[in-house]
Amino acid sequence: MRVQYTLPGLQPRQLNQPEIEATPASFKSRVRRLSQALPRGWKHLLHLDVTPTGLEFIGPPPSADDMEMLDAETRRRRWRELLDRQTRLYEERGASEEESEEHQMARRMHSLLLNYQMLED
Amino acid sequence: MNDLKDAWTARDRSLVAEKAYLLLQQGRCQEAEILLDGLLAIDPQNRYCRLALATVWVAQGDLRKAVEQFDRLITFYPNDIEIRTRRCEAYLRLNWLREAKADLGWLKQVTGGEQIGRLQLLIEVDPLKSQE
Numbered sequence: 214m215r216v217q218y219t220l221p222g223l224q225p226r227q228l229n230q231p232e233i234e235a236t237p238a239s240f241k242s243r244v245r246r247l248s249q250a251l252p253r254g255w256k257h258l259l260h261l262d263v264t265p266t267g268l269e270f271i272g273p274p275p276s277a278d279d280m281e282m283l284d285a286e287t288r289r290r291r292w293r294e295l296l297d298r299q300t301r302l303y304e305e306r307g308a309s310e311e312e313s314e315e316h317q318m319a320r321r322m323h324s325l326l327l328n329y330q331m332l333e334d
Numbered sequence: 335m336n337d338l339k340d341a342w343t344a345r346d347r348s349l350v351a352e353k354a355y356l357l358l359q360q361g362r363c364q365e366a367e368i369l370l371d372g373l374l375a376i377d378p379q380n381r382y383c384r385l386a387l388a389t390v391w392v393a394q395g396d397l398r399k400a401v402e403q404f405d406r407l408i409t410f411y412p413n414d415i416e417i418r419t420r421r422c423e424a425y426l427r428l429n430w431l432r433e434a435k436a437d438l439g440w441l442k443q444v445t446g447g448e449q450i451g452r453l454q455l456l457i458e459v460d461p462l463k464s465q466e
Contacts, residue, residue, distance in 0.1 A: 268363075268393045273355050274382045277348035288349075295346050302341055315375035319338055322350065322372025325365060329353070 296330055299323050338376045347373055351382060363390050379410045385417065392420070397428050415445055422453050431457065 238246075283291070303320065312320070342350075350369055357366035370387045373380055388403035404421035411417060418437050425434035434457055441450050 268358055268361070268389065271355065271358055271386045271389050274348065274351035274386075276352070277345045291345070291349060295349060299341065299346075315338060318371045318375035319342070322369050322375075325368050326350065326353070 292326075292330065296323075296327055300327070342376045347377060347380070351380075354383070354386065358386065358390065363394065366390065378406075381407065381411060381414075385420070388420065388424075392424055392427075397424050400424050401428070413444070415441065419450070419453070426453070426456055 300323075303323065350373055354366045354369040354373070357363075357369065367387065367390060370383045370390075373383045374387065377383075384403050384407050388400045388407070391397070391400035391403065401421060401424050404417055404424060407414065407417045408421065418441055422434050422437035422441065425431075425437060434453070438450070438453050438457055441453070
């Protein structure tokens with residue numbers, strides 16, 4: 214009697230192995246064949262090519278005091294207050310004034326944030 | 335510059351940093367850079383923003399700009415292991431072995447661990463590169 218130990222559809226995966234040779238191969242030819250089968254370079258095998266410096270390694274910023282507890286409504290209100298306050302400050306200061314590089318960068322950031330605000334409204 | 339820091343409170347900066355983080359997660363690096371630059375103009379010693387900016391540049395392959403940021407970070411935080419490790423990585427990718435070895439030497443003195451072992455292996459085998 215022949216017993217079927219495997220379930221149909223759940224057969225063990227076929228290994229991608231070379232066919233067994235009729236005559237035993239020499240040790241040298243086996244080593245050569247195995248080394249040809251190695252997928253990529255040693256750096257890949259040791260995961261040395263995975264540089265831990267991608268964007269995925271940037272975590273969330275440390276949040277200030279009660280930030281984590283804010284609901285969406287409060288968060289929106291804070292954004293609005295922030296941008297209104299900054300806009301007032303920039304209007305008071307005026308655009309004609311000579312600005313340092315730092316001020317220009319902050320102003321650029323503020324403009325971008327205002328754009329986001331307008332898109333949300 | 336102090337007036338900027340007065341105008342943008344810690345809470346404001348935290349909100350903007352959060353926004354920059356969300357943009358980075360969406361792969362909108364250029365917009366995130368504008369926010370991070372702005373935050374750094376207000377608070378140049380902000381570790382999170384500078385490290386995030388350096389990481390963006392590493393990811394974009396602009397390693398020299400990244401190293402500039404790491405250098406500045408190290409002047410503010412000379413004993414920070416993460417910053418040294420990341421700078422060492424950037425040096426290695428630039429193939430600046432002398433600088434990488436100096437950082438690795440410092441890291442060895444201060445700590446040990448998987449990350450450093452990896453860097454050491456990369457540095458030690460580098461002369462073998464041509465034989466690959």
